[in-house]
Amino acid sequence: MTRRESGPARRVVSLVPSLTEAVATTAPALLVGATDWCSHPPDLRVTRVQGTKNPDIEQIVRLAPDLVIANEEENRAPDLGALRSAGLDVLVTEVRSLPQAFEELHRVVVGALGLPRPAWLDAAEKAWGTVRPVPRPRRAVVPVWRRPWMVLGRDTFAGDLLARLGVENVYGHHQERYPRVPVRELNTAGADLVVLPDEPYRFTPDDGPEAFPGLPSALVSGRHLTWYGPSLAEAPAVLAAALD
Numbered sequence: 001m002t003r004r005e006s007g008p009a010r011r012v013v014s015l016v017p018s019l020t021e022a023v024a025t026t027a028p029a030l031l032v033g034a035t036d037w038c039s040h041p042p043d044l045r046v047t048r049v050q051g052t053k054n055p056d057i058e059q060i061v062r063l064a065p066d067l068v069i070a071n072e073e074e075n076r077a078p079d080l081g082a083l084r085s086a087g088l089d090v091l092v093t094e095v096r097s098l099p100q101a102f103e104e105l106h107r108v109v110v111g112a113l114g115l116p117r118p119a120w121l122d123a124a125e126k127a128w129g130t131v132r133p134v135p136r137p138r139r140a141v142v143p144v145w146r147r148p149w150m151v152l153g154r155d156t157f158a159g160d161l162l163a164r165l166g167v168e169n170v171y172g173h174h175q176e177r178y179p180r181v182p183v184r185e186l187n188t189a190g191a192d193l194v195v196l197p198d199e200p201y202r203f204t205p206d207d208g209p210e211a212f213p214g215l216p217s218a219l220v221s222g223r224h225l226t227w228y229g230p231s232l233a234e235a236p237a238v239l240a241a242a243l244d
Helices: 015-028 058-064 077-085 098-112 119-129 157-164 183-187 220-224 235-243
Strands: 012-014 032-034 065-071 091-092 136-143 143-145 167-168 193-197 217-220
Touching: 012 015, 015 032, 015 065, 015 098, 058 077, 058 167, 065 098, 065 167, 077 091, 091 098, 098 119, 098 157, 143 167, 143 193, 157 167, 157 220, 157 235, 193 220, 217 220, 217 235, 220 235
Parallel strands: 012 032, 012 065, 065 091, 136 167, 136 193, 193 217
Antiparallel strands: none
8 A cells, every 4th residue: 555545644653763853853743653763853752662773563563653664774674574564554765865865855754744845855955955066075985883894885875965065985986885994995095084973883083083093084973964854954064064
């Protein structure tokens, strides 16, 4: 059954922090469940259903949502299959670029929930629409994990945002989306900069920069780099300031 056939969703469980924030900011009464990692809005009060990779299927079923929203990268196919087998409607998003993020957010909020297009989505498109290409992009390695070291590879949402802000991902053409690369290789990859987000791994001034003694480090907000939702409206300014 498609969402158009069954009508707009009125009980929603979100398995993606970005989408949780999008729904909770737009129509908080619709959201009945979210993962433990769904930290925004800060005052969110809904039933927690464990993590993005290990959702509590039985708990979700007990909540009786008429829609579960998920993402093909953040959630595992077997879990989504189990939810469908339990008779739940699951909408799976794919977000690997900024334009795709805008399309999917519109599909969730307007299409699936039947809500008016939110002002924050228009503000986000306007904010990114004013970003101008940089003639000489800086080259960066972008770790997202350590022990083992993993970096942004090809075809990622965060990589697309950085490119729009004048930062070329050194591993942007790697055959893997999140390749494991030894730190020694990262230091000799020809980068001008290392970009260290605070999620999924929480890089800090004392945990990360010391591994790249020959490179300047930019510590950036992971929420603004990797989340697609209301944070997109302020992301260009927040990320540009951190990168500078």
